[in-house]
Amino acid sequence: MAAEYREPLLKKKHYKNCPGCKVDEMKELEQGLPIRPLLSIWIIVLCTALPISSLFPFLYFMIRDFHIAEREEDIGSYAGYVGSAFMLGRALTSVSWGIFADRYGRKPVIIMGTTSVVIFNTLFGLSVNFWMAVITRFLLGSLNGLLGPIKAYAVEIFRDEYQALGLSTVSTAWGIGLIIGPALGGFLAQPAEKYPNLFSRDSLFGRFPYFLPCLAISIFALAVTIATCWLPETLHKHNDNDQSSDDSYDALEAASNESNTKDITEKDEGRESTSKQSLLKNWPLMSSIIVYCVFSLHDMAYTEIFSLWAVSPRKYGGLSYSTEQVGEVLAVSGFSLLVFQMSLYPFVERLLGPVMVSRIGSILAIPLLQSYPWIAMLSGFTLTLVINCASVLKNVLSVSVITGLFILQNRAVDQHQRGAANGIAMTGMSLFKAVGPAGGGALFSWSEKRLDASFLPGTQMVFFVLNIVEAVGFLLTFEPFLAQRRQ
Numbered sequence: 001m002a003a004e005y006r007e008p009l010l011k012k013k014h015y016k017n018c019p020g021c022k023v024d025e026m027k028e029l030e031q032g033l034p035i036r037p038l039l040s041i042w043i044i045v046l047c048t049a050l051p052i053s054s055l056f057p058f059l060y061f062m063i064r065d066f067h068i069a070e071r072e073e074d075i076g077s078y079a080g081y082v083g084s085a086f087m088l089g090r091a092l093t094s095v096s097w098g099i100f101a102d103r104y105g106r107k108p109v110i111i112m113g114t115t116s117v118v119i120f121n122t123l124f125g126l127s128v129n130f131w132m133a134v135i136t137r138f139l140l141g142s143l144n145g146l147l148g149p150i151k152a153y154a155v156e157i158f159r160d161e162y163q164a165l166g167l168s169t170v171s172t173a174w175g176i177g178l179i180i181g182p183a184l185g186g187f188l189a190q191p192a193e194k195y196p197n198l199f200s201r202d203s204l205f206g207r208f209p210y211f212l213p214c215l216a217i218s219i220f221a222l223a224v225t226i227a228t229c230w231l232p233e234t235l236h237k238h239n240d241n242d243q244s245s246d247d248s249y250d251a252l253e254a255a256s257n258e259s260n261t262k263d264i265t266e267k268d269e270g271r272e273s274t275s276k277q278s279l280l281k282n283w284p285l286m287s288s289i290i291v292y293c294v295f296s297l298h299d300m301a302y303t304e305i306f307s308l309w310a311v312s313p314r315k316y317g318g319l320s321y322s323t324e325q326v327g328e329v330l331a332v333s334g335f336s337l338l339v340f341q342m343s344l345y346p347f348v349e350r351l352l353g354p355v356m357v358s359r360i361g362s363i364l365a366i367p368l369l370q371s372y373p374w375i376a377m378l379s380g381f382t383l384t385l386v387i388n389c390a391s392v393l394k395n396v397l398s399v400s401v402i403t404g405l406f407i408l409q410n411r412a413v414d415q416h417q418r419g420a421a422n423g424i425a426m427t428g429m430s431l432f433k434a435v436g437p438a439g440g441g442a443l444f445s446w447s448e449k450r451l452d453a454s455f456l457p458g459t460q461m462v463f464f465v466l467n468i469v470e471a472v473g474f475l476l477t478f479e480p481f482l483a484q485r486r487q
Helices: 002-009 019-029 035-053 056-066 072-104 106-125 130-143 147-156 160-188 211-230 241-256 258-276 283-311 323-343 345-352 354-370 380-411 415-448 459-476
Strands: none
Touching: 035 106, 035 147, 035 160, 035 211, 056 072, 056 130, 056 160, 056 283, 056 323, 072 106, 072 130, 072 147, 072 283, 072 415, 106 130, 106 147, 106 211, 147 160, 147 380, 147 415, 160 211, 160 283, 160 323, 160 345, 160 380, 283 323, 283 354, 283 380, 283 415, 283 459, 323 345, 323 380, 345 354, 345 380, 354 380, 354 459, 380 415, 415 459
């Protein structure tokens, strides 16, 4: 009965010049699936995700061409440093970008983030030595702080029934970007060697063999930057929106159903105390962030290791794939991930809940990953079929886990804290992801030096360590560690 009374009686007060109130009014009038906001969020997140991993298929060859590694086995270590530079830069600035987004709006942070992709991703493709590559990646990470605010935006732009779909869109675009990025890198790197009829060795793309994939992503980012100028702002810019809304609601509810007022008031007081407390003392938020960081470490290390493993020679336990073949595998994974997240994930999340989805995804990934060293023993069509299926399944499981944790984080705080809360999440995640490529590259290089070991030789040790991290994340999804906010 309370639900029946609430719907017609709840009338939120809207302020004329507040962009957040305009969005709320739009949501009240909106009917059906909000396609335009979904597409906007999708392309923005895709834009910022593409440059993060687009370098992995050609990074091995890029480091080799810099002539900084003394031995072939050391290339993986230097590749890890370049891969970590982006995440280290983002870790240092994510909280600041989140606070900025809570004060001045989500839209300015989004525009500055996509602009940084245009500038610094282009410069990375023109790198002439190892240190230029590291510095441009670090600056790209430092100035691209939109992932936290865009998650807050995805919650605020949709009605309640579409918020899970909105956050699923963020994680889908993020996951697809981390897959399509390497696919673009694999297809477009070294164009003078792959497509000599189109690109000569004396051309710009012949002298800078890794510039073309970076340029393609930067052109896309430029188009996205222009389009975001028409993006609606969702931040409420008045001081008493929560108080006025809650007061009007409580007064109406008390007049109609006094027996329900007490319960509602208690819930409101619980929300108020949650909103006023320090984010660092908000355990439902912090516990979900810690679990998120563990899985982020695993995912970033996996992304680095998969590309290094795929292009490394057979004698080291790899697949001896070209960058183009790696791109094909990741392109198939990206398309499959898009289909799953846009069609099946919202249904699965409603059926099982975000926590159970994360648990199932993490536990199923463990036996799958440990099978990779044996997949490398296959060849021909069998290898192509099996590695594509394994890659699709692994990425679907990983993105399902991350999406569930996205939902928990945004449910743990109120709107005026979401930017800062996601900034904290991005800082922690970036620190862990900075360790991921460096640790993964070092681990991969070490594994190539112990091919004759009696215990987990070669790449078996690599995937075993990845599974330890995955297992830790799985265990942390249980109470009393992982807490959920009382709604």
